[in-house]
Amino acid sequence: MNLRKLAAVAVLALGGTVLAASPARAANIATNPGFENDLAGWTCTASSGAAAVSSPVHGGSKALQATPAGSDTARCQQTVSVKPSSSYSLSAWVRGGYVFLGVSGTGTTDQSTWTSSPSAYSQLTRTFTTGASTTSVTIHVNGWYGQGAYQADDIVLDGEAGQGQGQPPTAPTGLAATVNGTNVALTWSPPQSSTVTGYNVYRDGAKVGSPTTAAYADAPGMGPHTYQVSAFNPTGESARSAPVSVAIGDPPPVRRTLVGYLHASFANGSGYVRMADVPNEWDFVNLSFGEPTSVTSGDIRFRRCPVAECPGVESDADFIAAIRAKQALGKKVLISIGGQNGQVQLAGTAARDKFVESVSAIIDRYGLDGLDVDFEGHSLYLNAGDTDLAAPTTPVIVNLISALKTLKARYGARFVLTMAPETFFVQLGYRFYGPGANGSADQRAGSYLPVIHALRDDLTLLHVQDYNSGPITGLDGQYHTMGNADFHVAMTDMLLAGFPIAGDPNNLFPALRPEQVAIGLPAATYAGNGFTSVAEVHKAFDCLVKGTGCGPYKPRGVYPNLRGLMSWSINWDRYDSFEFSRNHRAYLNGLG
Incomplete structure (x- = not known):
């Protein structure tokens, strides 16, 4: 034709x-x-x-x-x-x-x-x-x-789209960006009448995150930046949205932070505290605890405290609403995994993957900002021959690192990652690192160090528990005992100055940035062994931040951006008439 x-x-x-x-x-x-x-x-x-x-x-x-x-x-x-x-x-x-x-x-x-x-x-x-x-x-x-x-x-x-997933979604619309200092908050409208599994966020043409909700937080660094977002489902990815541009100027001064643990799954002598009743002095609220179904399962469950154990406990709906109210004030609410009774050993890849899946389910259910790793006891250890800090081979350590990196990639820059190890697992590594160093078949002393090393660029806060500890050797070669300013200065200086491990100058624990470090403390004398008075805590902070009022231990530097304080716990602080939060909040605010 x-x-x-x-x-x-x-x-x-x-x-x-x-x-x-x-x-x-x-x-x-x-x-x-x-x-x-x-x-x-x-x-x-x-x-x-x-x-x-x-x-x-x-x-x-x-x-x-x-x-x-x-x-x-x-x-x-x-x-x-x-x-x-x-x-x-x-x-x-x-x-x-x-x-x-x-x-x-x-x-x-x-x-x-x-x-x-x-x-x-x-x-x-x-x-x-x-x-x-x-x-x-x-x-x-x-x-x-x-x-x-x-x-x-x-x-x-x-016309109207069908309900199936026979095609990729249409592009999201209404992309908007809000700049707060060096942080960018993105929001957009989901595609109408499309089935969406998640979104891809692009900064300056490169994908930077894949959130599952229509919001994303980014910290792109100085300069102009352009964002777009697409939607995807099992069939494929949509076109990208219309772009939005931002300009990031100089960062604001560091925000001093108070981190507190909230007994959300159990009761003890301190009493139950509703989420809505957490004082505004606390910037990070760590829900305690998500615990494993067994030591090696990797399956983490978070159980709200039952009414019989915690009279006055709020409903799930009220609990979630209170979390949203805290977040609207700029607070961060995390799920803390582990604790004294929650041993977690990710010995295999199945446990690793289950950990990622189950922790994500908790974060998504309650709309949390991230994860606090509070592994204690025998959760972390080093196998014989595993002495290279930068390339660990012990499965429980390798799998934990992989799981945390996967969670960080899943939620992007907005994901908050904190850790609360005991001094035994960190600073004691200065003297004992590697299996058999203290005569044991496997080595726990310093076993957090390869995890911190691997996650140092993703870590929001490290707040070592400067309590429930024996004497620890500082960088001055002297033993320091908990409960006074010198102990906190010596322990914190090790994190900020870095240190050789087990006497090997080529195997260095790298210095963390001051804004990544907070000092961990008990909120009251009955909350932990090693309580430090308000005056001694402020003395330690003055020494580290200003270089003034230092005692016998002289830190290797002055750290004006030291982030703040962590405490066990919000419940014990209330039991002690809020002495910790009110005194330390006023002091930190005064530092600027």
């Missing part, structure tokens, strides 16, 4: 040029309609040379270009989920000798139209109604034999 006859047949098939009225606009449910995300969502014939080109375009920065070859008409198509017995309008802007637009699988009458517009874009439009059992249709554009390359752009399938 020659082209002149083809044109006549096509006009007759369409019933002339009169088209049915378009349905009211609902949403463009075509994926990547302007080819801004290259050919994502589209399938093109192999010999067509199909590609997204930057010129000529109708809208945006890209358009489709494909070239018929031999008997191949260079068809590009995609399958879209639709609703049965519903009206749709299909349109596209096209350019070329003969370019066709059509839809098949409608369950009623399939539609097609064409135009010849070799020098300028022209719009094609068709309407159709789906059949009573139709749940998807296939839309397409193509050229014609021997007619050279064609272009297509801004393809719109207007």
Whole structure:
């Protein structure tokens, strides 16, 4: 059939040029309609040379270009989920000798139209109604034999999307950015009538996170930055949203932080504290505790304290609402894993993966900001021969590092990661590191060090428990005993100055940034062995932050950005009439 006859047949098939009225606009449910995300969502014939080109375009920065070859008409198509017995309008802007637009699988009458517009874009439009059992249709554009390359752009399938996952989602809309110092908070509107598994966030063209909700926090560093976001489901990824740009200036002064543990799953002599009643002096609230179903399962469960054990405990709904209220004030609420009775050993990859899955489920259920690792007892140890800090081989350590990095990648820059080891697992590594160093078959002393080393760039806060400890050797070679300013200065200086391990100057524990470090303390004399008075704590902080009032131990440097204090616990602080939080909050605020 020659082209002149083809044109006549096509006009007759369409019933002339009169088209049915378009349905009211609902949403463009075509994926990547302007080819801004290259050919994502589209399938093109192999010999067509199909590609997204930057010129000529109708809208945006890209358009489709494909070239018929031999008997191949260079068809590009995609399958879209639709609703049965519903009206749709299909349109596209096209350019070329003969370019066709059509839809098949409608369950009623399939539609097609064409135009010849070799020098300028022209719009094609068709309407159709789906059949009573139709749940998807296939839309397409193509050229014609021997007619050279064609272009297509801004393809719109207007109507209600189906409920299945037969196609990738449409692009998110309404991307907005709020800048707070060096932090960027992104929010957007999810695609309408699309099934979404998650989102990809792009900064300056590179993917930086994959949140599961329509919000993301980033800390991109100084300078101008541009963000876009896409949605995805098991079928594929949508086009990216319209971009939004931000400019990050100099960082604000460090915010001094109070970290407190909240007895959320158990009761003791300190009494139960409702989330809504946590004083605003606390910046980080660590929910204590998520515990494993068994030592080696990796399956972490968080059980709210039952009414029989905790009279006055709030409902889950009130608990979650109180968490949201704290977060609205800029507070961080984390799930703390472990504790004295919660030993966790990720000895195998199955336990590692279960840990990631179950911790994520807790974070998602309560909308938490991240995770506190409070492994104690025999959770971490080093196998014989495992003495290289930077390349550990002991499975419980390797798998924990992998699990924490996976969680960080899953939630992105907004994910808060803190650790609360005892001095035995950190500073004692200065003298005893590596199996057999103190005569044992395996070695626990210093066994947190490879974990901290591996996560040093992802770690929000390290607050070593400067209590329940025996004497520890400082960098001055002297023993220091808990309960006074010198002990806290010596222990903290080791984290901020770094230290050689087991006498090996080539095996160094690297210095952490001051804003990553807080000092861990009991809130009251009955909360832990090694209580330190308010005056001695302030003396230690003055020495470390200002270099003034130091005792016998002289730190290796002055650390103006030392982050703050951690305490066990918020409950014990209330029991002690809030002496810890009120005195230390006022002091930290006064430091600026």
